[in-house]
């Protein structure tokens with residue numbers, strides 16, 4: 001009888017310790033999401049388009065779209081701003097233009113639409129009172145271990 005109680009007491013205190021040690025879930029902030037999932041996908045899409053690598057550009061366009069949707073879903077409000085509304089007013093339309101250009105394998109249309117996406121990133125940064133965050137069309141790869149050119153016919 002006594003030993004059963006001791007075992008029970010040990011089991012209870014062990015589970016209490018386990019709960020106390022569970023770290024809080026990781027909740028990246030807006031700036032974290034921007035530099036980790038949005039910025040690299042914007043860059044990769046730009047490099048794919050510059051290389052006229054339409055198969056990869058198609059993939060990269062969707063990944064960038066999804067990254068922005070993830071931001072909107074997890075941070076619906078940033079300070080006093082409605083992020084969904086701002087996404088709709090800035091990047092949504094130009095991203096659809098990129099998608100069309102990629103599907104049509106139209107280099108001139110891609111370049112124009114990609115510049116618009118980039119300008120839309122900055123439009124939102126200005127709306128958020130962060131005009132110092134200036135995104136540009138990439139002029140170099142930050143991924144020396146990835147091939148962006150078409151390697152297959």
Ligand code: HEC
Pocket residue numbers: 029030031032034035038039042078083086087090091117118120121122124125128130133135
């Ligand atoms: C709906 C609004 C919105 C859109 C669209 C948006 N951003 Fe942002 N971005 C923000 C906000 C707000 C911050 C500041 C976050 C903070 O400081 O916590 C930010 C910060 C950043 C930063 C961090 C700057 C730094 O140097 O650390 C980068 C990089 C960035 N955005 C890239 C992009 C790119 C690339 C796009 C377009 C594909 C984009 N953003 C589109 C709202 C937006």
